Amino acid sequence: SYVLTQPPSVSVAPGQTARITCGGNNIGSKSVHWYQQKPGQAPVLVVYDDSDRPSGIPERFSGSNSGNTATLTISRVEAGDEADYYCQVWDSSSDHPYYVFGTGTKVTVL
Amino acid sequence: QVQLQESGPGLVKPSETLSLTCAVSGYSISSGYYWGWIRQPPGKGLEWIGSIYHSGSTYYNPSLKSRVTISVDTSKNQFSLKLSSVTAADTAVYYCARISSSLTDYYFDYWGQGTLVTVSS
Secondary structure: OOOOEOOOEEEEOOOOOEEEEEEOOOHHHOOOEEEEEOOOOOOEEEEEOOOEOOOOOOOOEEEEEEOOEEEEEEOOOOHHHOEEEEEEEEEOOOOOOEEEEOOOEEEEEO | OOEEEEEOOOEEOOOOOEEEEEEEEOOOHHHOOEEEEEEEOOOOOOEEEEEEEOOOOEEEOOOOHHHEEEEEEOOOOEEEEEEOOOOHHHOEEEEEEEEEEOOOOEEEEEEOOOEEEEEOO
């Protein structure tokens, strides 16, 4: 099965840039989606198809994907960005396509 | 605005069947899209359980496939999850979600608030 690996935690000062990585075998050949989950809340889609943003998501959230690593970048980090972030791909390589989530990264705003 | 709401027992005994329903408002399931279930054990990450199309075709996580059944009731605009032979390892917050698609891929764009199901005697 396809595995997505994220760093357990990332710390960033307000106003700085946070970069969250998502590693997978040749992930650059897949589309990667990112979710933000605050404590006690459901996940919220913040980036889809590597770099597109749903309506209502600030431009501070951006994504990229190449090789074996996808990256979610949060610019000008705010206290409200503190949350867990998960990457996700749809693995269609097997007989039965299925959805894979990354291990999750906790972003702490210092 | 699409809204999803999970409902069902919050406590299930070991070896019994967990049953949850997701009521959808703001969109007719029969109009299209896939719909899915995802779970999250306390303090852990997200795990996809399975998905269903409005026509009734299903995809399941291979690790849960032998115990999972997902069905859809378009007349009530809802879909359901059944997970049999549960153990403490099935204790989790269960989410339902809509699955949207781009030209080449699928992602979860609308989520329910989630419901905690505890497996305990």
